[in-house]
Each structure stands twice: as structure tokens, then as C-alpha cells.
Amino acid sequence: MSTFSMKMDIADNHFFTGEHSSLFSRQQAQQARQFHQKIAGYRPTPLYALNDLAALFGVHKILVKDESQRFGLNAFKMLGGSYAIAQLLCEKYQLDINALSFNTLKNSIKEKMTFATTTDGNHGRGVAWAAKQLGQNAVIYMPKGSAQERVDAILRLGAQCIVTDMNYDDTVRFTLQMAQKNGWEVVQDTAWEGYTKIPTWIMQGYATLADEAADQMSSLGIARPTHVLLQAGVGAMAGGVLGYLTNVYGAHELTSVIVEPDQADCIYRSGVKGDIVNVGGDMATIMAGLACGEPNPLGWEILRNCASHFVSCQDSVAALGMRVLGNPLGNDPAIISGESGAVGVGLLAAIHCHPDRDALMQKLGLDSHSVVLAISTEGDTDAKHYREVVWEGKHPAAR
Missing domain, CATH: 3.40.50.1100 (Rossmann fold)
Known part of the structure; x- marks a missing residue:
């Protein structure tokens, strides 16, 4: 070389x-x-x-x-999103994750839920995939400049995908606002005060x-x-x-x-x-x-x-x-x-x-x-x- x-x-x-x-x-x-x-x-x-x-x-x-x-x-990102969503549902319905699979989780959900997140592409695709597997909804926000191919990959999984005019970190804050307004569950791979679990x-x-x-x-x-x-x-x-x-x-x-x-x-x-x-x-x-x-x-x-x-x-x-x-x-x-x-x-x-x-x-x-x-x-x-x-x-x- x-x-x-x-x-x-x-x-x-x-x-x-x-x-x-x-x-x-x-x-x-x-x-x-x-x-x-x-x-x-x-x-x-x-x-x-x-x-x-x-x-x-x-x-x-x-x-x-x-x-x-x-x-x-x-x-790799679905590893995190799928596990977090499963843990969230186990906590909500008092289930043991060690005894559950996606199929049994899906049958345990009694009401439709919406999972929201910000992504540069891969994490949002993982969350959308997990939501689809469980028969739930997902709303994915992406920062400005996101590649259309990454947007399309999320849309094909049945999720809503919105590209903002903000950078990644500002989009995270916007996602949180929208989730609080609409009663969605935020599944984000970063933490802040009061949001660590x-x-x-x-x-x-x-x-x-x-x-x-x-x-x-x-x-x-x-x-x-x-x-x-x-x-x-x-x-x-x-x-x-x-x-x-x-x-x-x-x-x-x-x-x-x-x-x-x-x-x-x-x-x-x-x-x-x-x-x-x-x-x-x-x-x-x-x-x-x-x-x-x-x-x-x-x-x-x-x-x-x-x-x-x-x-x-x-x-x-x-x-x-x-x-x-x-x-x-x-x-x-x-x-x-x-x-x-x-x-x-x-x-x-x-x-x-x-x-x-x-x-x-x-x-x-x-x-x-x-x-x-x-x-x-x-x-x-x-x-x-x-x-x-x-x-x-x-x-x-x-x-």
C-alpha cells in the first residue's frame, strides 16, 4: 500500500x-x-x-x-430495540422475559401501543421491525439529510417515518415532545435525567x-x-x-x-x-x-x-x-x-x-x-x- x-x-x-x-x-x-x-x-x-x-x-x-x-x-441495532421493547412489555404485564418469546409476548399485549424513536437509520429500523413482529405501531423520526434508502427501509416495515429539519440531538428532543403529547413509548438509545431504564x-x-x-x-x-x-x-x-x-x-x-x-x-x-x-x-x-x-x-x-x-x-x-x-x-x-x-x-x-x-x-x-x-x-x-x-x-x- x-x-x-x-x-x-x-x-x-x-x-x-x-x-x-x-x-x-x-x-x-x-x-x-x-x-x-x-x-x-x-x-x-x-x-x-x-x-x-x-x-x-x-x-x-x-x-x-x-x-x-x-x-x-x-x-446490529435490532438487538437493542427488540430487547428493550420486550423488557418494557414484560414490566407492563408482569411477565418473565426468561420464559418468553416474541410470539408469546405478542399474545400477551392487551392494547395497541406505539413506540417512538429518533434514528440515523439502523436503530429506527430495528424498532420498526420489533413493533411489526409484535403487531404494534412505530413512529420513527430522522434528522435532516437522512438517506432516502434508509427512510424507505423503515417505511417498508410499516412504521411512520418523518425526516425533520434538525440535527440528531435536536430530533431526539422533538421525538420526546411528540411522544409525551401522544402517549407513545419512547425507545431511545441515549439517556437523560429520568430516562435511563x-x-x-x-x-x-x-x-x-x-x-x-x-x-x-x-x-x-x-x-x-x-x-x-x-x-x-x-x-x-x-x-x-x-x-x-x-x-x-x-x-x-x-x-x-x-x-x-x-x-x-x-x-x-x-x-x-x-x-x-x-x-x-x-x-x-x-x-x-x-x-x-x-x-x-x-x-x-x-x-x-x-x-x-x-x-x-x-x-x-x-x-x-x-x-x-x-x-x-x-x-x-x-x-x-x-x-x-x-x-x-x-x-x-x-x-x-x-x-x-x-x-x-x-x-x-x-x-x-x-x-x-x-x-x-x-x-x-x-x-x-x-x-x-x-x-x-x-x-x-x-x-
């Missing part, structure tokens, strides 16, 4: 304590996974070993969890993918990853998955790198300061699923305590990851990874091609013994833009 420099601001976490949260343990993740296993069509998404790419990059293993193959929805369930639902990955690594003879790359929007997925991984492997034994677009790097800025920092404006990044400016306080607490590094990077890093995963080296499998899904591997590729490669590798503790786990959180959820990046070279690595 050529040598070129891309914008990657890497900050060490000076506020690391390694303190674990009991809310995001292996036990909690396995309860969520047991629920997901009872949904028709469940199967663990693949964990691919990119051995030829690992050899090129100078690490022992690169493992990529491919969430594009989750229930035909092309993204449902976001906690969502984050616990996300940890199903981490529990699967742990089993898959064990079956490959891999005792543990040395590194995990987690992308962050509000930090719900990153927090839920990191909470699980640190419970299983130990925060001090795992180098965890949280990656964000530089146009919406609220977690990075919070990591530098040691306290929550919000980012405003349009947050115009191709990583639509990460275009969030206000951290989830639940996720932020885990990331502050247990993340090793925070990274803010330009969009071209994600585009590079999309091309690398979609055009594999040697015998590695091809992975169709969208803008928000590919940024972790994009970071590895950008480091490999950087003039200061050795210093960056050393900073992150990457060497020939490293086992790196990355989560490809979505496939080509905006197929037109995917082709523009991978086929036409949009957002080039070097200018």
Missing part, C-alpha cells in the same frame, strides 16, 4: 480506572442473548479472521464481526453480539483479544460491548480504542476533558450512524472508566475501511461494510499507510502478538453511497 497521511487525533484516556459496571456483565448479556435466540431466524453473525490483512498490517489476528447479517436488517436495556441487548464473539473466539482457540476497536455515536453500543468485554477479560488486560468521525466527536472530546462535552451543528459526516453530538451518560461512564484511547478521524478513514473490507487481500473473505461499520478497520489501514506508522502502532500497543477485534456494525445501508465510495473512489485516501 502507498504511504499517505490522514487526520487521526488519538488521545490516551488519562481518566482510566478499570472500574466495571454490574449493569453490563456477562450474565446480563447472556440473558439478552437467550431472548434473542428465541426469535425466529436467529443465528450468530459471522466472526471473520482476516489473516492475510493481519500479516500485512503486522499483527497476529484481525477479527471482524459482520453485523450486516443480523436478521436480514443489515445492521430503556437505554440500559438497549445497551444490554447490544451485548449479545459481544457474547457471540467471545464464544466464536474461544472456538477458534483464541483465549482473548488484546485490542478492541469500537465506533461511537452516543456511545451506547461502545459502552454496552466494552462493559461486557471488560467483565469477561478485564479492563486492564484489554486495549480498547473508541473511534468517531471528527465532525461528531463528542466522546473523543469528553475523553480528553474527563467529563461530558456536547458537539452541536450539522455534524456532516458520511458516518451517519455516528453523527451524534451528545454522549449517552450510561455509555460515557463505562468509556471514561475502561477505554484506553479515544480517536477522532476524518471521513476518508471510514471510506478506506469500506474499500479494504470489500476488496480483500489473498484468501480473506470480502465483507460489505458501511460507513459507520468500517471505520475501525479503516483506522488500522490508515495507521499502516501513515508515514509515522511505527510510532502510531507503538502508541496503541499494536505488534505481532496483537489480536484485534473490530465490529462491522452495518452493511451497505445506503447502497448508492456505498458504490460511490467503493466503486467511484469518493472520499479518497490521498489527495
